[in-house]
Each structure stands twice: as C-alpha cells, then as structure tokens.
Amino acid sequence: MGSGSGGNALVVECGRTRLMMDCGFGVADTEARLEKAGLSPSDLAGIVVTHEHGDHLGGVAAFSLHHSIRVYLTRGTAQWLAPTHPAQLVCPIDPHSAFEVQDIRVEPFPVPHDAREPVQFVFGDGDVRLGVVTDLGCSTHHVEEKLSGCHALVVECNHDLDLLWGGNYPIGLKQRIAGRFGHLDNRTAAAMVKNLERAHLRHLIAAHLSEQNNRPALAVSALAAALGCEESWIGVASQSEGFGWREV
Numbered sequence: 423m424g425s426g427s428g429g430n431a432l433v434v435e436c437g438r439t440r441l442m443m444d445c446g447f448g449v450a451d452t453e454a455r456l457e458k459a460g461l462s463p464s465d466l467a468g469i470v471v472t473h474e475h476g477d478h479l480g481g482v483a484a485f486s487l488h489h490s491i492r493v494y495l496t497r498g499t500a501q502w503l504a505p506t507h508p509a510q511l512v513c514p515i516d517p518h519s520a521f522e523v524q525d526i527r528v529e530p531f532p533v534p535h536d537a538r539e540p541v542q543f544v545f546g547d548g549d550v551r552l553g554v555v556t557d558l559g560c561s562t563h564h565v566e567e568k569l570s571g572c573h574a575l576v577v578e579c580n581h582d583l584d585l586l587w588g589g590n591y592p593i594g595l596k597q598r599i600a601g602r603f604g605h606l607d608n609r610t611a612a613a614m615v616k617n618l619e620r621a622h623l624r625h626l627i628a629a630h631l632s633e634q635n636n637r638p639a640l641a642v643s644a645l646a647a648a649l650g651c652e653e654s655w656i657g658v659a660s661q662s663e664g665f666g667w668r669e670v
C-alpha cells in the first residue's frame with residue numbers, strides 16, 4: 423500500500439485471512455490505502471511489525487487501538503509501544519519461530535539493521551511462499567536461506583551508491599545508510615536475489631526506494647541485469663501507491 427522512508431504498509435491475503443505488515447501511515451491514510459485495495463480495517467486479522475523505525479511502526483499503535491487489531495512483534499520492537507497499549511492486542515514473537523494467524527503461516531527471520539530486534543518475514547500457506555525483506559544493511563546466509571524457494575519476493579532496493587555518495591546528505595547519514603546495519607543498495611540487492619534458489623519465483627518487486635538516492639529505472643536495471651530477465655517483469659513499489667495486488 424506504500425513503501426519508502428515516508429511510510430510502509432503491505433497486505434497479504436490468503437484464504438479468508440489478511441495481515442498487514444508494518445504501518446508507517448496515520449489512521450486515516452491507512453484506511454484510505456486499504457479502501458483503495460478493496461479492504462476495510464475489520465478485514466485485517468493482525469499487523470506484523472518488522473522494527474521500531476517510524477516508517478514501519480509509526481502508525482501501528484494508533485491503528486491497532488482504533489480498530490482493536492492485534493500486533494505481532496519481537497520483544498525488542500515491542501519496547502517502543504506505549505506500556506499502556508492493551509496487553510490483549512500485543513502478541514510477542516520469537517525472531518526464529520514461525521507462527522500462524524488463521525490461514526497464514528508467518529516465518530520471521532532476523533536481519534542486520536540498526537534497530538533493537540529487527541526481523542523480516544516470509545508468508546506462506548503451505549503451498550506458496552512470499553518473502554518480504556526491506557530494511558537490512560547487508561545480506562546474510564540466513565536471510566538467503568529463508569528467501570530461497572519463494573514464489574514471490576519484495577526486496578529492498580534503497581539506493582544507488584553513486585547517487586547516495588554524490589548527493590547532499592550529511593556524511594554521517596550517508597555512512598549509516600550504506601553501512602552493514604543500514605539499507606541495501608540496488609547492486610547488493612540484485613546480488614542477493616541472484617544467490618537465491620529461484621526456480622519458483624513468479625513475482626519480484628523492488629521496494630523501499632529512496633526518493634533522493636534512487637530511481638526506479640536504476641533498481642529495475644540492476645535486478646534485471648543480475649537475473650538475466652526482462653526489465654518489464656520486475657515491479658517497483660512506490661511511496662504513494664505501493665504496487666497493487668499480485669496473485670501468487
């Protein structure tokens with residue numbers, strides 16, 4: 423429903439179950455984005471959260487409270503929820519243990535990122551798997567193991583290294599973004615996807631693109647070059663619209 427440093431939210435639907443992953447938008451904005459996707463807040467069985475950065479957690483508490491929706495998050499991330507958040511709406515998760523919310527199996531996995539206990543997720547129904555990985559400074563063997571064999575992937579392509587270093591961000595911020603606990607650049611993302619077992623891969627979406635330090639065409643060409651596929655096959659999630667429904 424939207425992806426980038428201005429806010430992130432994604433909906434996964436399987437059978438009668440829908441989960442929202444992250445919510446970096448205000449209540450009214452999230453409701454409007456859900457409506458665009460043909461959904462209302464009462465359609466959601468829960469919100470799974472990756473980490474505490476505002477573009478992911480910023481809208482979670484208000485939305486959870488407003489619509490009485492459960493939030494699934496690591497204990498490290500849960501520290502950023504107000505202690506007054508109703509306990510029955512908070513479901514702590516283990517970063518290495520899969521769990522089920524109705525029809526959806528959710529596999530969290532830890533990622534290198536400058537947050538307290540950040541995870542990303544693979545969603546599945548026992549048949550097909552969707553891997554979503556934004557906000558990681560580098561790939562790891564474990565990340566690649568989790569993403570291998572997925573039928574659909576949403577992968578961070580945060581920046582182009584030349585645009586980042588040539589741009590006007592303060593040097594400390596550039597170092598943070600490019601660091602091993604920052605964000606994936608286009609080429610590193612492409613190399614990571616190339617390393618995966620991809621025999622079943624049907625959808626690939628570039629996400630969390632920086633508006634300052636990246637261009638959709640650069641992310642797409644890096645991924646297409648690494649995979650040897652048509653550029654038109656690769657989707658790009660935008661800040662304002664996300665990428666619309668895909669059937670896996």
Ligand SMILES: [Zn+2]
Binds near residue numbers: 427475477
């Ligand atoms: Zn982010």
Ligand SMILES: [Zn+2]
Binds near residue numbers: 473535557
């Ligand atoms: Zn982050």
